[in-house]
Amino acid sequence: MIFALNMIAEQFNLAEITWALGGSNVLKKYGIIDKVNDIDIFVMEKDIKRANKILSELGTKLAPNLLSKYETTYFYQFQVRDVQVDLICDFKIKYNDTLYTYIFDEKSITDEDQIAGISIYYTSLEDWYILYRLMNRPESEKIINLEKHFQLHGIKHMKLLSRTLDKVPKELKFKIKYQLAIE
Numbered sequence: 001m002i003f004a005l006n007m008i009a010e011q012f013n014l015a016e017i018t019w020a021l022g023g024s025n026v027l028k029k030y031g032i033i034d035k036v037n038d039i040d041i042f043v044m045e046k047d048i049k050r051a052n053k054i055l056s057e058l059g060t061k062l063a064p065n066l067l068s069k070y071e072t073t074y075f076y077q078f079q080v081r082d083v084q085v086d087l088i089c090d091f092k093i094k095y096n097d098t099l100y101t102y103i104f105d106e107k108s109i110t111d112e113d114q115i116a117g118i119s120i121y122y123t124s125l126e127d128w129y130i131l132y133r134l135m136n137r138p139e140s141e142k143i144i145n146l147e148k149h150f151q152l153h154g155i156k157h158m159k160l161l162s163r164t165l166d167k168v169p170k171e172l173k174f175k176i177k178y179q180l181a182i183e
Contacts, residue, residue: 004083017047020121038084048089126161
């Protein structure tokens with residue numbers, strides 16, 4: 001997986017694409033989970049065509065398998081080496097009767113690693129806590145482990161959390177604030 005990620009990161013960085021890893025890739029970085037099955041890459045809308053072209057050149061485009069609870073504008077799946085790569089832009093989740101749109105921009109990129117001299121970017125744990133909640137996974141291992149992580153290490157990106165929290169339905173917003181003990 002590291003080899004495929006490095007290939008992608010190198011090409012995206014050369015093309016000056018604003019991108020970052022999301023989902024389980026972020027949780028693994030912080031030791032919240034041990035294993036990831038695919039690579040979830042978020043890009044800004046201005047970069048989606050170039051990112052799609054690069055991934056098409058690096059791998060094989062697959063027929064997307066998008067669940068009905070998502071109404072994402074741009075969602076493409078690829079096989080790069082032996083790894084499934086999801087390219088996502090304008091990510092939307094249906095939560096009850098509400099449609100939530102994840103804000104992905106430069107502020108969403110909160111961390112970076114260097115692997116073989118290539119920058120790998122990450123979205124925030126705080127955003128993923130809310131996104132997993134919106135996916136209706138309240139008792140999932142990921143949610144429980146994220147809550148434990150925040151209890152031990154605190155909330156690092158409160159401005160991002162507030163920005164994301166402002167967009168969620170009231171009942172979920174209340175639950176999240178209660179669970180994370182924030183005002």
